[in-house]
Amino acid sequence: MVHAELISASLSRLYRGLPAVLLGTLFTALHTVAFGTLIFPPANGFRALELQGISMYIISTLSSQLVLTFGGSRFRGGLCGMLVEVLPFIRGLATDIRGAIGDDHPGLVPTVMAAYALTSFLIGAVFLILGALKLGNLVPYFPQTVLTGAIGAIGVSFFILGLGLPFPPSAPPLSLSNAATTLFNTSHLGPLTASFFPALILSITLRAPAIGQRTRGLVRSPYYIPLYLFTIPVVFWTVVGLLRVPKSQLIVAGWLFDVESPSSASAVVASWNYWKLFNFTLVEWRSFTSAIQNIVLLVVFGVLNLPIYIPALAFTLDVSYDMNHELLASNILAGLLGTAPNMIKYSYSVYLTRANGSRFESILIILLMVVFFLTSGLILPYVPTVLASALVLFLGVELFLKALWEGSNLTSLEYCVVVATLCACSFLGFAQGFAIGIGAAMVVYLLYSAIDTRAKVMQLSEWSKGRDSGLRLSKLSVYQDQSATGSVPQSSRTLYSTTNLLAQPNAVVIILSGYIFFASVPSIEAQLLAKASEPLFIIDLTRAHRMETSAARCLPRWARELELRGGALAICGLEEGGRLHSDLKRAEVPLVFDIEEKGEGKEILTFETQETCLVWCQHQHELRIQTEAIRRRSALKLFCHLFDFNLPSVLGILHLGPNTEVECFIDAGGGIKFYLPGQTISPTGIIFTGSTAFRKNIVDDRALPDTANHFLRISRSAKEISGRGRG
Structure with a gap:
């Protein structure tokens, strides 16, 4: 019976996770074929290494996916892969070493393989050091505008690589000097057209709103890109079958990779066994000095990519993250396996998570990728070059547009x-x-x-604009009227005493001044996310005059992160319609100035003056006090009901007032503690009751009166009952 239920549950889970498994496998297989063939440059000394490059790509992907799946990341639906953004640096590294030791040197390939593994070690070591020392927040000090421009340049590099990918082996490498003659050569026009136009159509359909409306959102489906790309080999082999073109002619014309199909089991093993390329006795270590520039750029760019993807992925998926924890999922394993660096994929992880992908589905993807790794030598000879070229061209166009089009804000x-x-x-x-x-x-x-440090002249009326606290706060005005009539607690009636307002609300105020740019982000983030016990955070922009777009885009992420931890973020000192407000609007920060318009969305409540913000803080403080009192009373009643705990008889009190039972419970040695979702609860001294946990204070039994000792004995009994009943 138990086995039947287990099998049924497993089949049900497999059925629910099948879309995620298919998506993850399709994405990984397509990227492997497209970019695995580009790991080695198409030059003398690196000929016929496409299969080894594909094997290196698969092992790099598998190593990162294993680390992520088994605790290296908090993104349960994360999908990893080789870091293709560093391909220009990897190929440049190989070209530098080739120029230093020559084409015919027997140690060329072993030296390049050792250099590839070294870059993974270096990136992994930097990640480990940053994560172990809790220095993950230091990475954003690099200018985001420079990184955006570099990503656009990588897009240009991918576009050029994609154009030259379907050319036959006899064609010269594509460059600016021979671009016209090579691209418009009559023998090259067929493969070039068959790869360029599918990539262009794919990019247009994804970005054109009219096409999305007419297809009823079909182009927004996560299945659209892989299925669209898989139509290319289907159409290709259909046409080849109809025309009966021999395979040898297709290879000469550049339609297929120049790879022979393995004829035996040993040949299949040799096709993916890239480790045979390592021979440390032939490695020319001194040639690394000629490639030091590309090695440094590769490591720097690889390290800077993670702080871009992780916060964006967390914000898109609406989950919390720990940058230092993500850094520990390093590339050390990839270096040990002798392959290229890897990293989590942003867009593919979003698709996989939204398709109900989790760790179970990731394990299945890993198993399928192992099968693909073992059979890659049988598959590649039948993969058309135009498929790989179309995907590389598409990614190049996307990276280029991401830098120029989306950067226009x-x-x-x-x-x-x-x-x-x-x-x-x-x-x-x-x-x-x-x-x-x-x-x-x-x-x-x-x-x-x-x-922006020039003196600003304004009239007295403009300078004092909004200094009265009734501005744009109709709901708080009602609260003020209730305070005057005595319908709210006495402690909250003095609303305009600054000392009283700052002393009572549990809030943190972060004052920013001058020009706020990328270097301000780590210090702000450290203050916001380090104080977990504070419910309210206020960013005071009274003294700030401008804000960089990349820094402004962090505000929605901080607001969401605080909301997940039970806090709230507000902004004060921001004049509506001013230059600073224009900077935030350009960064698409959702702001709302009227508290009545604040819904359940991701808008950040904004105040033009400090006084109006203080009134709101006081109101939130009173609401939290009332809510906390209600929660504590409900938790105690639930505890008494579940464990037949009669508080008056245990404490020897005849009657308890409706608002004093919690205080008496705490005075007798008990405690009530609430845990946020996902927070770790230590089993020592904890009584589990649903989402509420009761903690017995650590005290000496002999120092307590008999009634308190009786209470503690009942608490222990209840804990034992809870442990047996709830596991």
């Missing part, structure tokens, strides 16, 4: 930094581009600091 000066970084990285190289971008960002911050 920035200020003009911030946008100039993005464009300057993108152009410099594309035409001068990534090292030079990073340097130019950082220099341009520093100039922008200097200009903002110089321009």
Whole structure:
């Protein structure tokens, strides 16, 4: 009977998780074929290594997915993969080593393999150090505008790689000097057209609102991208079958990869066994100095990507996260396995989680990827190059548009930094581009600091605007009237005494001044997220005059993070229609100035003056006191009902007032403690009653009166009963 129920539950779980398993497998397989073939550059010395590159991609994905699934991340539906954004640096690293030791050197491939593994070790070591020392919040000090421009340049690099991917082996590498003759060669037009236009159509259908409306949201489905891409090989082999074109001719024309199908079991093993490429006796360690620039850029860019994806993923999925914990899921395992760096995928993790994907589904994806790893040598000879090219082109277009199109919400000066970084990285190289971008960002911050510190002249009426606390707070005005008539507690009637307001509400005020940019984010985040016991947080912008777009975009994430922990975020000192308000609107921060318009959404309550914000804080403080009193009384009644606990008889009191039973319970040595969802509860001294936990204070029994000893004995008995009954 037990086995039947277990089998039924497993089948039911498998049925619910089947969409997530299919999505995860499709996404990983497509990326593997597209980017695994690009790990090694198409140059002499690296010929016929496509299968080994695919195997390295799969092992990099498997290592990261194993670490994530078995506790390395708090995202249960996270989907990992090789960090394809560092492919330009990886290929540059291989090219540098090739230029240093030559094409024909027997240690070329072993040296490159050792360098690839070293980069994974370095990224993993940096992650481990940052996570172990709790320094995860230091990473955002890097200018986000520079990183956005670099991502756009990586998109350009992917686009160029995608254009040259379907060319036959005899074609020269694509470059600016031979772009016209190579792209428009009559023998290249067929594969180029068959890969470029599917990628272009896919990008247009995903971004055009009219197409989304006419297809009734079909293009928004997570299945749309993989199924669309899988139509390419279906159409390709249908046409080939109808025309009866021989496979050898397809390879020469560039339609198929130049990989022979394994003819025996040993050949299948050799096709994925990339470890045979390692030979440390042949490694030229001194050649690493020629590639030091690309190694440093690869590590820096790899480390900077995680703080972009993790907060965005947490905000999209509406879950909490710990950056230091995510950093511990490092690339050390990938380095030990001799493969390239890896990282969690933002968009694919969102799709997988929304398809009910969790750790169980991730295990199934891992098993299917192991099968794909063992059979990759049988599959690749039948994968058309236009499929891989279309996916690489599509990703290149998306990264480029992400930098330029979505970056258009920035200020003009911030946008100039993005464009300057993108152009410099594309035409001068990534090292030079990073340097130019950082220099341009520093100039922008200097200009903002110089321009916005000028004296501002205003009339007295404008300066004192909104200083009376009745502004835009109709609901709090009612609360004020109730206070005057005595219908609220006496402690809350003095609403406009600043000392009283600051002394009673349990709130933290963070005062910002001047120009708020990316370097301000870590310190603000540390203050907001470190004080878990504070229910109210106020960001005072009275002294601030401008805010960078990347810094402003952190406000919704902080508000949601505090809400998940039972807190609330408010902003004060923000003039509606001013320049600072325009900065927040450009960053799409949801603000609401009228408390009556504050719904259950993600809007952040905003006040133009400090006084109106203080009134709201006082009101929230009183509501929390009343709510806490009701919760404690309900919890005690539930405890007495569940364990037949008669508080008056235990304490020897004839009668308890309706509002004093909790105080008497605590005076006798008991305690009531509430836990947030997901918070760890220690089993020592805990009585579990649903979502409420009662904790016995640690005291010496001999120092208590007999009634209290009787209470403690009953508490222990209740704990034992609860432990046996509830497990």
